[in-house]
Amino acid sequence: MEPILTEELLALGIQDYKATLAGVAFSGDLALAYRVCLWSRTANRVFLALSSFAVNSQDDLYRGVQNINWFEHINPEDSIAVSFNTKNSAVINNSHFGALKVKDAIVDQMREKYGQRPSIDTERPCLRINVHLLGETAQLSLDLSGESLHRRGYRDVNIAAPIKENLAAAMLLRSGWPAIAKQKGSLIDPMCGSGTLLLEAAMMAADYAPGLLRDYFGFSGWKQHDAESWRKLIAEAEKRRYIGLTQLPVIVGFDQDRQTVNTALKHVANAGLAHKIHIERRDIADAKPAETWPPGLLICNPPYGERLGDEAETAVLYKKFGDTLKAYFIGWKAAMIISNPELGFRLGIRSQKPLTLFNGALECKLLRLTVEESAFFVPKATTIAERVVQIQQIEVGGSDQEADDGAEMFANRLRKNLKKLNKWRNQNNISCYRAYDADLPEYAVAIDVYQSEQTWLNVQEYEPPKTIDRDKADQRLAALLAALPAIFGIDRGQIALKVRRKQHNTEQYEKHNGSGHFHTVQEAGCKLLVNFEDYLDTGLFLDHRPIRLLIQQHAKGKQFLNLFAYTGSATVHAAVGGARATTTVDMSHTYLGWAKNNLALNQVQGEHEFIQADCLEWLASEAAQTSPRQYDLIFLDPPTFSNSKRMESVFDIQSHHADVIKKAVVLLSDQGVLYFSTNFRRFKLDSEALASLQVQDISAQTIPEDFARDPKIHYCWRICK
Helix, strand or coil, X not given: CHHHHHHHHHHHCCCCEEEECCEEEECCCHHHHHHHHHHCCCCCCCEEEEEEEECCCHHHHHHHHHCCCHHHCCCCCCEEEEEEEEXXXXXXXXXXXXXXXXXXXXXXXXXXXXXXXXEECCCCCCEEEEEEEECCEEEEEEECCCCCCCCCCCCCCCCCCCCCHHHHHHHHHHCXXXXXXXXXXXXXXXXXXXCHHHHHHHHHHCCCCCCCCCCCCCCCCCCCCCHHHHHHHHHHHXXXXXXXXXXXXXXXXXXXXXXXXXXXXXXXXXXXCCCCCEEEECCHHHCCCCCCCCCCEEEECCCCCCCCCCHHHHHHHHHHHHHHHHHHCCCCEEEEEECCHHHHHCCCECECCCXXXXXXXXXXXXXXXXXXXXXXXXXXXXXXXXXXXXXXXXXXXXXXXXXXXXXXXXXXXXXXXXXHHXXXXXXXXXXXXXXXXXXXXXXXXXXXXXECCCEEEEEEEECCCCCCCHHHHHHHHHHHHHHHHHHHCCCHHHXXXXXXXXXCCCHHHCECCCCCCCEEEEECCEEEEECCCCECCCCCCHHHHHHHHHHHHCCXXXXXXXXXCCCCHHHHHHHHCCCCEEEEEECCHHHHHHHHHHHHHHCCCCEEXXXXXXHHHXXXXXHCCCCCCCEEEEEECCCCEECCCCCCCCEEHHHHHHHHHHHHHHCEEEEEEEEEEECCCCCCCCCCCCCCCEEXXXXXXXXXXXXXXXXXXXEEEEEEC
């Protein structure tokens, strides 16, 4: 976003500037800072730097803050809030502690002179102070924006959006919408959701300042606030909006969900754009422009795929979308943000080089297309099943010495791994384990062994990078598959091959076949059903084995809650461990049925409840009860990201984990234990938001021996009240 923000700020009049990581530093007068607060469509916050100082001790931080004359900025009866960020500091690594130290320095200065101290208001303070501590250097600033600038003022605060307003603005800017709007080109969002892209497009085309509806900025209660300068900027912005709205081009949104359409219409009315934006209920296949609408830009944020296994349905949606573009939008530009570039090929239209943008924690690509016949192509079949058939048809053999040596090297490494794991397996009675995980870069697969009535192998190919020759990669994979039967003493039919792409979608839940063929395996006295043919994952996450055993060991006589339960393996362990009662919650009917069958297989005692629901909605509803349910043991393993159409809002683990954990803790008994786990590799726990809880990082002890080569496979915490 930095280049987009830089271009925008240059257009607003900044001159002396420097692009930095995740921001742009510039100098100028206060009116320029106000203009950026009012007019920037892509910035989150505007900070006014007051000082920079070295922090080699906690006292250095305190003194550095006190060196500022705070009487010039606030009155003793005013309110303040402090945000503190720290990175690579040997002195202060807890942001909550740092914020308290900064607050104390300000409060002590005011109390010493006036005998009165400012109050704390974390929502809308008179002054918000920010300190960024990087290594030994602290930068102290005032937050002129007050709250994130993406909050324009038109959105219902109770309704979350799949994308933030400033990300939507960045999409429009990079898709060429301002130039198209000047030429009176139309804009259509065929999957408009709550209307974010439509509203940002209209405000952009109408020269409508994005901050004009906001009733709060961080400078509003600041003693040095220049009210007259701000009044002039507002008057200018209102005049520009009045003129701009008379020249607004055609802007239209479609969505198939009636409730979503009503929400979008409400947001349009809130923005004062009623009758300026047309929204109606319509399926993507019927998203046809009227003959009177000039060609322009079609832009959208389509579904990224279900968390619980709807990749095939999503692929069909993208193909249908491509067909609609080809049928009705010749001569238009098109743009969309997607998390899985593979789905973009389903459109059958060549795009420009994709741009990387982040939707929350999720890395996405902005595809930009020109809808013309010369760009059309027939999408190549890329399903997992077709890929498996392709590999199986490769004949292994010949006189390629390099290939033979590589295959032998792979076989030797696998035998070495098996020998190393044997003692651990025998001591711990492990029958399902990971034997190999891309130990050799040339043979980038994961091999999981499942021993039931027979030995089965689940081989998952990590999709090779584009720099690797596809034919050579296929030859290596075929040679690897040919070597496995002899190493394990099994038939080729006992090997399942899958293709695992790098966390860009939800393929672990994707249904590949419909065999319905299940096998029973055992783990610590628990019987569990696995499936090797129908899904990318088998129904049993092997890296979670230690946390399941921990749950089993501590479940006796307790009430257990399993959230985002998948196939309910943790529920089985709790029940076998003697849990008095269990509650299993998941959104998928398929996986909840699988969980019920898992439990029935073990013939356990106790009361066992299964609830099909959006876990986030269910959790919020239960936590809001006057007398919420109480559980002694909770397992919380949310997805990294989800914008499922069955969920009311977008979810990403980094942004929302603290809120989800706090709601789950409401359901935790006083002496209860919550285990929280995530597989998001870049995850950082928000310790400040969870400061009121006892939080213990147990990641290391929950990484099993067979996953020791990859300690970031998951993170896990033990949480108590």
